[in-house]
Amino acid sequence: MNDSSDTDxxxxxxxxxxxxxxxxxxxxxxxxxxxxxTLPGFTLRYETYGRLNAARDNAIFxxxxxxxxxxAAGIHSLNDRKSGWWNNIIGPGKAVxxxxxxxxxxxxxxxxxxxxGPSSLNPAxxxxxxxxxxxxxxxxxxxxxxxxxxxxxxxALQAVIGGSMGGMRVLQFGIEYxxxxxxxxxxxxxxxxxxxAIAFNAxxxxxxxxxxxxxxxxxxxxxxPRVGLAIARxxxxxxxxxxxxxxxxxxRRKRDGAAGVEHAATFDAQYEVESYLQHxxxxxxNRFDANSYLYITRAIDDFDLAGxxxxxxxxxxxxxxxxxxxxxxxxxxxxxxxxxxxxLALLRAGKSASYAELVTDLGHDSFLLDxxxxxxxxxxxxxxxxx
Amino acid sequence: MNDSSDTDxxxxxxxxxxxxxxxxxxxxxxxxxxxxxTLPGFTLRYETYGRLNAARDNAIFxxxxxxxxxxAAGIHSLNDRKSGWWNNIIGPGKAVxxxxxxxxxxxxxxxxxxxxGPSSLNPAxxxxxxxxxxxxxxxxxxxxxxxxxxxxxxxALQAVIGGSMGGMRVLQFGIEYxxxxxxxxxxxxxxxxxxxAIAFNAxxxxxxxxxxxxxxxxxxxxxxPRVGLAIARxxxxxxxxxxxxxxxxxxRRKRDGAAGVEHAATFDAQYEVESYLQHxxxxxxNRFDANSYLYITRAIDDFDLAGxxxxxxxxxxxxxxxxxxxxxxxxxxxxxxxxxxxxLALLRAGKSASYAELVTDLGHDSFLLDxxxxxxxxxxxxxxxxx
Numbered sequence: 001m002n003d004s005s006d007t008d009x010x011x012x013x014x015x016x017x018x019x020x021x022x023x024x025x026x027x028x029x030x031x032x033x034x035x036x037x038t039l040p041g042f043t044l045r046y047e048t049y050g051r052l053n054a055a056r057d058n059a060i061f062x063x064x065x066x067x068x069x070x071x072a073a074g075i076h077s078l079n080d081r082k083s084g085w086w087n088n089i090i091g092p093g094k095a096v097x098x099x100x101x102x103x104x105x106x107x108x109x110x111x112x113x114x115x116x117g118p119s120s121l122n123p124a125x126x127x128x129x130x131x132x133x134x135x136x137x138x139x140x141x142x143x144x145x146x147x148x149x150x151x152x153x154x155x156a157l158q159a160v161i162g163g164s165m166g167g168m169r170v171l172q173f174g175i176e177y178x179x180x181x182x183x184x185x186x187x188x189x190x191x192x193x194x195x196x197a198i199a200f201n202a203x204x205x206x207x208x209x210x211x212x213x214x215x216x217x218x219x220x221x222x223x224x225p226r227v228g229l230a231i232a233r234x235x236x237x238x239x240x241x242x243x244x245x246x247x248x249x250x251x252r253r254k255r256d257g258a259a260g261v262e263h264a265a266t267f268d269a270q271y272e273v274e275s276y277l278q279h280x281x282x283x284x285x286n287r288f289d290a291n292s293y294l295y296i297t298r299a300i301d302d303f304d305l306a307g308x309x310x311x312x313x314x315x316x317x318x319x320x321x322x323x324x325x326x327x328x329x330x331x332x333x334x335x336x337x338x339x340x341x342x343x344l345a346l347l348r349a350g351k352s353a354s355y356a357e358l359v360t361d362l363g364h365d366s367f368l369l370d371x372x373x374x375x376x377x378x379x380x381x382x383x384x385x386x387x
Numbered sequence: 388m389n390d391s392s393d394t395d396x397x398x399x400x401x402x403x404x405x406x407x408x409x410x411x412x413x414x415x416x417x418x419x420x421x422x423x424x425t426l427p428g429f430t431l432r433y434e435t436y437g438r439l440n441a442a443r444d445n446a447i448f449x450x451x452x453x454x455x456x457x458x459a460a461g462i463h464s465l466n467d468r469k470s471g472w473w474n475n476i477i478g479p480g481k482a483v484x485x486x487x488x489x490x491x492x493x494x495x496x497x498x499x500x501x502x503x504g505p506s507s508l509n510p511a512x513x514x515x516x517x518x519x520x521x522x523x524x525x526x527x528x529x530x531x532x533x534x535x536x537x538x539x540x541x542x543a544l545q546a547v548i549g550g551s552m553g554g555m556r557v558l559q560f561g562i563e564y565x566x567x568x569x570x571x572x573x574x575x576x577x578x579x580x581x582x583x584a585i586a587f588n589a590x591x592x593x594x595x596x597x598x599x600x601x602x603x604x605x606x607x608x609x610x611x612p613r614v615g616l617a618i619a620r621x622x623x624x625x626x627x628x629x630x631x632x633x634x635x636x637x638x639r640r641k642r643d644g645a646a647g648v649e650h651a652a653t654f655d656a657q658y659e660v661e662s663y664l665q666h667x668x669x670x671x672x673n674r675f676d677a678n679s680y681l682y683i684t685r686a687i688d689d690f691d692l693a694g695x696x697x698x699x700x701x702x703x704x705x706x707x708x709x710x711x712x713x714x715x716x717x718x719x720x721x722x723x724x725x726x727x728x729x730x731l732a733l734l735r736a737g738k739s740a741s742y743a744e745l746v747t748d749l750g751h752d753s754f755l756l757d758x759x760x761x762x763x764x765x766x767x768x769x770x771x772x773x774x
Contacts, residue, residue, distance in 0.1 A: 035649050135652035195633035195660045196625065202661040203621045206668070209654050210614040212599060227597040234590045235622055238583065243722070246582035252691065262422050265522035267596050267681050271688070273582045274589040281593070294654050301658070304639065332719075335630070 014093035017049045017074035020084070024114060025106075027147045037134035040123075044148050045070045045114025046106035049090055050098030052154065059154040060096060060382075061145065061181075062086060062105040063162030063169035066296050067233075067288060069113035072105035073098075088370050095375035096382070101158060108169070109144040110136035110296055112289035119221065119289040128291075130217030136295055138165070138303045142173045146180070156180060159382060160321075163187035163367035164334065165296070167325075168303045171315075171342065175305075178320040182386035185378065187326040187367040190338040191312055191345070192304040197333055200239050201297040204232030208290050217291050229290040230281030237280045242330040242363030246273060312345035319346065323353040324381045326374065328366035401480035404436045404461030407471070411501060412493075414534045424521035427510075431535050432457045432501025433493035436477055437485030439541065446541040447483060447769075448532065448568075449473060449492040450549030450556035453683055454620075454675060456500035459492035460485075475757050482762035483769070488545060495556070496531040497523035497683055499676035506608065506676040515678075517604030523682050525552070525690045529560045533567070543567060546769060547708075550574035550754035551721065552683070554712075555690045558702075558729065562692070565707040569773035572765065574713040574754040577725040578699055578732070579691040584720055587626055588684040591619030595677045604678050616677040617668030624667045629717040629750030633660060699732035706733065710740040711768045713761065715753035 028041040047070050052059060062072045064085070073090035075083055090096045090103055107115035110133070118133040125132075134140075149157065160170045160181055167189020174184040190197075208214055211228030219225070238246075250273040258270040269275035309315035323346055327339035336357055346353035356377050360366045367374070415428045434457050439446065449459045451472070460477035462470055477483045477490055494502035497520070505520040512519075521527075536544065547557045547568055554576025561571040577584075595601055598615030606612070625633075637660035645657040656662035696702035710733050714726035723744055733740035743764050747753045754761070 035651070037651070131652050131654070133652060135650070192639065194630060195637040195639065195658075196628075196630045198639070198658050199625045199633060199660050199664055200622075202656070202658070202664055203618060203625070205654050206621060206665065207594065207618045210618070212614075227599075231590060231594045231597065231618060234593060235587075238586050238590070241583075243581060243583045243719075246586060250582040252579065252582065252585070252694070263522070264422070264424070265518050265520060265682060265685070267518070267592050267685065269589070270685075271582075271585050271589070273586045277586055277589055278593065295652065298652070298654065298657075307639070332630075 014091055016083075017087065017091045017098060019078070020047050020049065020074035020076065022047060022070065022076070022114070025148045025151050027144070027151070029147070031144065033134040033140050034137045035135045039116070039134065042109060042116035042144060043114070044106045044109065044116075044144060046104060046148060047071060047074070047084070049073050049103040050101050052102040052152070055155065056153050057156040057158070058100065059102045059104060059149065059152070059157050061149070061157050061160045061173070062090065062096070062103060063145075063160060063166035063173070064105060064108065065162065065164035065166045066300065067284065068166070069111065070105050070107040070115075073103070086368065089375060089378065095378040096161065097379070101382075102154070104148070104152070106145055106148055108141045108296070110141065110292060110299065112292035113287075117289070118217065118291035118295055127218070128221070130291060131294070133291070133295065136299050138168045138172050138299055139176065141299070142169050142176055145169070145173070146177055149180075156182060158386070159183035159185055161185040161378070164189055164364065165300050168300065171305065174319045174321045174323070175315060178318045181321045183381065184319075184321045184323040185326070185381060186323070186342065188328055188331050188334055188339070188364055189325075189342070190334040191315070191342050192306060193301060193334075194338070198301045200236060201301050204236055205294055205297060207231040208294060214290065225290045226285045229285045229288065229293060232293060233284040234277040234281040237277060239333045240363060240365040242332065242361055244330060244361040245363050248361065250276065312341065313349040316346050316349040316351055319349070319351050322386050323351065324356060324377065325353065326356045326358065326367070326377060328362070328364070329357060329359045330361050331364040331366065333364040402478055403470075404474065404478045404485060406465070407434050407436065407461035407463065409434060409457065409463070409501070412535045412538050414531070414538070416534070418531065420521040420527050421524045422522045426503070426521065429496060429503035429531060430501065430507075431493045431496065431503075431531060433491060433535060434458060434461070434471070436460050436490040437488050439489040439539070442542065443540050444543040444545070445487065446489045446491055446536065446539070446544050448536070448544050448547045448560070449477065449483070449490060450532075450547060450553035450560070451492060451495065452549065452551035452553045453687065454671065455553070456498065457492050457494040460490070473755065476762060476765065482765040483548065484766070488769075489541070491535070491539070493532055493535055495528045495683070497528065497679060497686065499679035500674075504676070505604065505678035505682055514605070515608070517678060518681075520678070520682065523686050525555045525559050525686055526563065528686070529556050529563055532556070532560070533564055543569060545773070546570035546572055548572040548765070551576055551751065552687050555687065558692065561706045561708045561710070562702060565705045568708045570768065571706075571708045571710040572713070572768060573710070573729065575715055575718050575721055575726070575751055576712075576729070577721040578702070578729050579693060580688060580721075581725070585688045587623060588688050591623055592681055592684060594618040595681060601677065612677045613672045616672045616675065616680060619680060620671040621664040621668040624664060626720045627750060627752040629719065629748055631717060631748040632750050635748065637663065699728065700736040703733050703736040703738060706736070706738050709773050710738065711743060711764065712740065713743045713745065713754070713764060715749070715751070716744060716746045717748050718751045718753065720751040
């Protein structure tokens with residue numbers, strides 16, 4: 001800590017965000033996608049934690065990943081048994097301290113949890129857009145996000161923070177709105193995926209579009225390619241963990257009631273890891289839209305800062321924010337080298353950037369998990385001057 | 388080389404096996420599976436290369452992997468544009484030298500390329516067995532294989548050689564028939580999978596059994612869960628390669644005719660790696676049976692020598708053969724540590740065993756690919772005395 005009197009003595013026990021309200025921001029200005037298609041407007045569903053200060057400059061934007069949404073912290077009702085997806089890092093006295101900051105999280109454009117995306121109604125047909133929805137890019141997402149901050153009257157973002165695809169949105173935000181954002185905190189991310197990461201997304205998409213219930217994207221809400229989407233999620237989930245963490249968590253343990261070798265052939269789940277993945281798949285199809293999965297994975301695969309700007313240094317040329325990029329040693333989806341590459345390019349471009357590598361067994365999803373080391377990094381980075 | 392006059396001067400230019408005949412061995416003795424179910428007999432489809440010597444002791448058994456078959460070398464007709472799957476290592480003057488050895492490869496029990504498996508006719512119903520076929524284990528496979536060698540009048544195997552699941556069969560063969568086999572040459576294998584490898588197989592199985600065309604394993608030949616099987620294969624194929632090899636082979640290259648960002652959304656293959664994987668999936672469903680895929684992946688997942696024998700040392704207690712285990716640095720499906728573990732346990736059990744680790748970028752499938760280093764290891768190991 002830079003200032004122990006500030007951080008240790010004055011800091012109360014971390015508390016909880018508590019009850020939060022879901023809001024919808026409706027932008028009624030036309031929005032032009034990168035691909036040239038235009039919508040007359042769009043909705044972003046969002047939540048806020050903490051209060052905007054008088055100068056309206058204490059905001060922090062939390063950018064969620066592929067399967068995340070606007071509900072990053074707190075609970076929606078007193079019966080909620082589960083808090084938002086990043087509740088461990090956001091709250092009064094937590095690393096992203098809602099006593100100091102006005103924290104905003106929004107479901108991304110193209111998403112399926114209240115924001116406009118392929119499952120929204122296409123006014124031209126009265127049915128869901130399906131794959132007539134414009135292809136969305138990471139840049140489209142952050143340009144939509146920016147409208148939300150304009151609507152909220154925010155004059156500056158103290159930080160944009162996010163892991164995985166959230167990290168891509170962080171980088172793009174810093175490029176697109178250099179004077180608006182003070183700090184960038186991408187984690188477990190990449191400035192462009194390698195072939196292996198594209199390959200995993202490609203298989204997930206194939207599982208969806210080859211599902212006979214996909215019908216080229218035209219299916220009733222709650223229906224559609226549930227099998228394909230579950231398969232995509234099960235496979236992707238493996239890439240979010242690590243060999244070591246799966247070994248610790250499951251090893252070769254069989255589930256209760258698993259058949260022994262003396263039994264007839266069965267292809268039901270026999271190992272705990274099998275039923276765990278099935279559960280992940282089933283839980284996902286009840287909360288996520290298959291078309292959004294197609295759109296967002298495509299946006300992730302197509303994100304390529306070096307390709308879009310000529311080189312990674314050129315991409316970062318206008319960036320003014322200070323950057324801290326956090327990577328995790330066991331992340332094999334977006335390996336540490338890809339995170340280091342971001343920081344090296346920022347430094348070569350003359351920017352203020354640092355890199356932290358946390359030793360963990362927990363794989364790509366490490367950024368979401370309880371980690372006092374990560375909390376300290378985030379807290380210190382937010383507390384230090386931005387320039 | 389131990390003897391340069393033998394290996395360098397006397398060795399002719401490597402030649403080709405050439406035309407080979409497919410044979411069927413029909414065992415008419417009842418066969419009891421590990422799970423207690425019994426078949427009145429079974430068929431193994433096999434090929435042989437080279438000649439059995441007068442002492443009938445110059446045989447080598449090639450054990451194929453999950454998606455392999457009996458056709459390891461040579462061609463079936465002069466129009467064949469593709470040779471057997473391990474043609475690079477088997478042939479006159481090659482590492483597995485058919486001028487010296489009588490080389491045998493058989494489609495495994497449970498397979499779908501001529502050997503008895505779930506797609507074979509169940510005499511009780513007149514239809515394919517489907518999932519009424521007994522659950523097969525790696526030990527069942529090698530006990531069936533042994534009957535083939537008894538039928539051929541082979542008195543000793545100079546070696547059993549195989550990679551991946553083939554390596555599991557190699558180890559089990561050495562355990563089951565210690566006086567029959569002189570050398571074991573497992574590659575890119577494991578004495579038991581970790582949770583991550585089970586997880587990938589589990590997702591593949593789920594893609595198959597959730598395919599509406601699976602019908603609990605009852606489908607016409609050539610029909611069935613083609614989508615699920617293709618998805619399973621596409622995903623598995625990623626695990627056979629490596630991050631580095633995919634990056635070299637495909638990178639982020641788009642395929643010809645790929646849509647630019649200015650186009651409407653499309654979820655057809657855009658990147659070369661996407662269409663490559665689609666091709667792998669399509670090619671596979673035209674040659675492989677989905678039920679066999681379920682059975683064989685289950686046999687692989689259930690293979691656990693330490694679990695079955697109390698410990699890996701105990702599993703190897705009766706082994707007499709000399710072992711060389713070859714691992715590949717970029718193999719992340721069955722990592723080098725799992726191969727080393729086999730050799731360490733053999734050494735602790737007092738056996739003659741050595742370990743070779745080849746530095747390669749090509750991932751799990753390295754054992755199948757052109758590698759003079761691997762050829763030299765195999766040749767030297769076969770040439771050296773077995774005890």
